[in-house]
Structures are given as structure tokens and as C-alpha cells.
Amino acid sequence: MPEHAGPGTTSTVVAATPQRAVDVVVVGAGPAGSAAALEVARAGHSVVLLERGPYPGSKNVYGGVVYGRVLDELVPRWWEQMPVQRWVTRRSTMIMTPTQALTVDFRTQAWAGPPYNGATAHRSDLDGWLAGLAEKEGAVLVPSTVATGLLRDTAGAIVGVRTDRPDGDLTAKVVIACDGVNSFLAKEAGMFAGKPTGHVTLGVKETLRLPRSVIDERFGVAGQDGVDIEILGCTRGIPGGGFVYTNLDSLSVGVVVDPHGLAGKRLRPEELVADLKRHPAIEPLVRGGELLEYSAHLIPEGGYDTMPELVGDGFLVAGDAAAMCLAAGIWLEGVNFALGAGMYAGRAAVDALKVGDTSKTGLASYRRMLDESFVLADHRKLRRVPGLVLGQRMQESYPAMLCDLAQGLFHVDNPQPKPGLLKLVRRTLKRHGIRTRDVVSDALTGVRSFG
Known part of the structure; x- marks a missing residue:
């Protein structure tokens, strides 16, 4: 068995002929990891799905909205199987001050049946279901196991993971890191080199x-x-x-x-x-x-510009580990991007195994699939939006201004005549210290991003 790295080292060099080997190791049994393992197992390759919790979803405390259309490609008629709480048929965007609230409220019964749009779900249920699908296809789920580092061959290619299990490390032709936000494996692999951090x-x-x-x-x-x-x-x-x-x-x-x-x-x-x-x-x-x-x-939530490198020699990164969470104001999505990225990572691993080339070049189809899909197309398109949405004007000035504007529009102040919309807008902007040029600048950023 390979020796563990000593204190202060980042990876272990293993012998050319490993004693414990599988085709693919996927680290993290969240949506990205389970989707990747499902694709690899379906293709008939050996795959181990490592999960640091006692069961998939045990450490996830998410109770939010899942957009499941990407599952059309992965799980036929998924809506008949997925553990759903409710189908979202009403979507509201609310802006507020401490005493006011202005809401744009949309509802449609078109989302109450196939093709569904979004659903609320508990991650403990969702993750267990997805991992179970991978297991049914032949993936081996190993819970209560932490991948503590990477294994490399003498040429520096990644060939497996170190684990905290007493039976040692696990070698593989491809490692897919789906180990969540602040991915330790992606950092150890150098995938974040030169990228902004802390987002x-x-x-x-x-x-x-x-x-x-x-x-x-x-x-x-x-x-x-x-x-x-x-x-x-x-x-x-x-x-x-x-x-x-x-x-x-x-x-x-x-x-x-x-x-x-x-x-x-x-x-x-x-x-x-x-x-x-x-x-x-x-x-x-x-x-x-x-x-x-x-x-x-x-x-x-840093968006496209904070994503790490996604492909290395024997190594792929997907889901939250790759910063694939879209925070663009009216679109707040993550699970669908994780599912898509995991699915494409699994397919890229299968393609590489088929031709016997798991180098960065052999795994390059992963990036091509992401580029041609919604996963990176949406992130590229909306790369400026996180900065806009999280800026001071969008967070404080505009909510207060719009609530006051609505209050002015609907307030009846007889015997005074109504002020007129243009006058009311100018007065409200001045009250909140918002310059017209700032509004125009933010509007142009929004048009370029959402248009």
C-alpha cells in the first residue's frame, strides 16, 4: 500500500501498479457527484462514490427550490420518482424596507404538471434518491469516508485519493471532485491558481x-x-x-x-x-x-470569473466545488448546474476511458460539453450580475426608492392634485440620493447581462 504524505505535504506519490484500483472515484455524494457516478456506472465502468457523511444528504440542510429539467437527460420521467415537497406554481420577487414591501407575483398552472419547472425538496431526500440511482446501476457508495488528499504518479498525474479509512487509499484512472464549496481537492490540485478567492x-x-x-x-x-x-x-x-x-x-x-x-x-x-x-x-x-x-x-456565488480550472490530468471538478452556483437576482440556482456538470463529468470520464487517455487532453470533452450547455453558457452570460445585485444601490437604495415610489403612486393626498409620474420619480430619486446616471449605468449592465 502507498505511504501517506507527511505533515506539510499536499499529495502522495504511488507505485506504478496500485493494489486497490477502480476506473473512477467520485468524491462527494451530492447532486453533482451522484450524477457523475450514475453516468460512469451506466457505461459499465467501476466507480466508487465517497461520502463523508453517514449517508448522502446527512450533512446537507438545504430546503429550497430544485429546477429539474436537466434530469430529462439523466433520469427518464424523473418527476414520477423524485422526492418532491411541492411543485412551484407561484414565484414572487419581493423588495422591502423595514416597513414596506413591493412584490411582483407570478403564478401559472402550466408548472403544475409535466413539464414541471421547479420544486421544493429536502436535500436529505433528494441526495439519497440520486445516490440510490447510481447504486442501482453498479456504483459503490462508501459513506463516512473523507478524501484527505490526492494521489499522484511519478509524472504528477492524479491517480486516486487518500482516505481516512483504516483499509487505506483508493487509486483510480479518473478522480471527479464534487466535494462542495471551498473544495480542498481542487485547491490541492492547483485548479484555483490565479483565481480570485473569498467569493x-x-x-x-x-x-x-x-x-x-x-x-x-x-x-x-x-x-x-x-x-x-x-x-x-x-x-x-x-x-x-x-x-x-x-x-x-x-x-x-x-x-x-x-x-x-x-x-x-x-x-x-x-x-x-x-x-x-x-x-x-x-x-x-x-x-x-x-x-x-x-x-x-x-x-x-462569485460566478463565472471565480470558477477554477475544470480539467486536469486524471482530474475533473463539478458542482459547488467548481463554484457553479448562479446568483443573478431573479435567478437563484445551484442544484440544476450541479446535476448538469456532474452528468457531463461522468460522460467525459467514460469517453476518456474508452480511448485509454485520462490525461487533461483525454478529458477535454468535459469542458466542451459544459461550454455547449446551459451550465457555462448561463454563467458566462450573467457574469456581471453578481456584482450588480450585491452592490449598495441594489441592496439598499433601489428597494427603498421603489417602495417609496409605489407608496407615492398609490397614496391619495386630496385636496392636493396628483404629482404626475415623472415628477414623482425625480422627487423619489433625489430623496434617496440616487443619480440618474447611476440608474442608467445599472440599467445598461442589466440589459447587457439579461438581454
Whole structure:
């Protein structure tokens, strides 16, 4: 067996003829890892799926929206199998101040049946289901196991992972790193060299139990219809936003914020969640909810420009490990990008194994598939949006300005005549210290990004 690296080293050099070998090792049994393992196993190759938790989803505290259309390619008629809480048929975008809220609310029954758009789901259920699909195809799931580092051959190519298991390390022709935000394996492989770091946000969430009938009545839904509310202006000026999602008999309520901004204001994240639950637009929805869970998780929201290199000799990176989380204001997505990237990583590994070339060149089809799909196309298109959405004007000035503008439009001040829209806009901009040129600049950035 190979010797472990000593203190201060980053990888282990192994003998040319390993004693324990499989075709592919996938590290992390989240959506990206399970999708990759599923593709490799279907092609008849040996694949081990390592998971540091006692079971897939055990360490995930996500209760949010999953966009499942990418599963059309991966799991035929997935909607008949996937463990869904509710299908999202109502999508609301809310901007608020401490005493005001302005909401754009959209609902459609077109999303209540195939082809579905989004669904609320618990990650503990979703991850277990996906990993189970991979196991049925022949993947070997190894839980309670940490990949502590990489194995390399004498030429420097990655040929496996070190583990914390007593039976030693695991060698493979391809390693696919799906080990989550701040991926230690991707960093050890040098995939982040020259890339900006620190572009993460902190997501905090409470799960509140409420009777299903109460949720249906308060949110105006029935059956398995559900609601997704995304919120801006609820984080005391700290870059970020909030959310409320309906599950069958619970609500997911929380915020996603810049941890540096949080520290700078000396606030704890649960204070922001408490603020949100007390807001007059939210309190009637969550009133009487019993706290079931409080959780926190780092989210890679830096976008395209913060992604690592995705392909190396014997090595691929996918999902959160590759910063594939889209935070673009009206689009807040992650699981679908992880599923797509994992699926393409698995296919690239199969292609490389077929021709016997698992070098960076042999695995290059991964990057080509990502470039030709929504995974990188959407991230490239929206690469400027995270900076726009998390900027001061979008976080503080615009929510307050738009709420005041709406209040001015709807306020009846007889016997005074109505001021007229243009005058009201100018007056509101001046009150909030917003320059017209800043509005034009932000609008152009938005048009270039979303257009």
C-alpha cells in the first residue's frame, strides 16, 4: 500500500501498479457527484462514490427550490420518482424596507404538471434518491469516508485519493471532485491558481412546522402546488437577500448574506432571520410556526470569473466545488448546474476511458460539453450580475426608492392634485440620493447581462 504524505505535504506519490484500483472515484455524494457516478456506472465502468457523511444528504440542510429539467437527460420521467415537497406554481420577487414591501407575483398552472419547472425538496431526500440511482446501476457508495488528499504518479498525474479509512487509499484512472464549496481537492490540485478567492455567501435557514392546511390557506395554494418568494432589502444593508419556500407541512425561511458584511456590522445571522420573520409582509405567513431546524451553509456565488480550472490530468471538478452556483437576482440556482456538470463529468470520464487517455487532453470533452450547455453558457452570460445585485444601490437604495415610489403612486393626498409620474420619480430619486446616471449605468449592465 502507498505511504501517506507527511505533515506539510499536499499529495502522495504511488507505485506504478496500485493494489486497490477502480476506473473512477467520485468524491462527494451530492447532486453533482451522484450524477457523475450514475453516468460512469451506466457505461459499465467501476466507480466508487465517497461520502463523508453517514449517508448522502446527512450533512446537507438545504430546503429550497430544485429546477429539474436537466434530469430529462439523466433520469427518464424523473418527476414520477423524485422526492418532491411541492411543485412551484407561484414565484414572487419581493423588495422591502423595514416597513414596506413591493412584490411582483407570478403564478401559472402550466408548472403544475409535466413539464414541471421547479420544486421544493429536502436535500436529505433528494441526495439519497440520486445516490440510490447510481447504486442501482453498479456504483459503490462508501459513506463516512473523507478524501484527505490526492494521489499522484511519478509524472504528477492524479491517480486516486487518500482516505481516512483504516483499509487505506483508493487509486483510480479518473478522480471527479464534487466535494462542495471551498473544495480542498481542487485547491490541492492547483485548479484555483490565479483565481480570485473569498467569493462566498453564508446561507442561514430556519425550517418552521405548520399544518399543511394552514400553509395552503396563507399562500393561496392547494394540492401539491407551492410558492417560492425571493426577497431583496431584508439584510440591513449587508449584501444578500432572503427567501421563503413552502414545503408540504413546513416553511423554509432564511437569508443569504456576505459574511464579511455580517462581521463588519457585528451581527449574527439569526438576527437577520428574526428581522425577516417579524416583517409585516412575512409575519402573517410564518406566524405560529414551530422551529424544527436551524442551519447554515457557505454558498459559492462569485460566478463565472471565480470558477477554477475544470480539467486536469486524471482530474475533473463539478458542482459547488467548481463554484457553479448562479446568483443573478431573479435567478437563484445551484442544484440544476450541479446535476448538469456532474452528468457531463461522468460522460467525459467514460469517453476518456474508452480511448485509454485520462490525461487533461483525454478529458477535454468535459469542458466542451459544459461550454455547449446551459451550465457555462448561463454563467458566462450573467457574469456581471453578481456584482450588480450585491452592490449598495441594489441592496439598499433601489428597494427603498421603489417602495417609496409605489407608496407615492398609490397614496391619495386630496385636496392636493396628483404629482404626475415623472415628477414623482425625480422627487423619489433625489430623496434617496440616487443619480440618474447611476440608474442608467445599472440599467445598461442589466440589459447587457439579461438581454
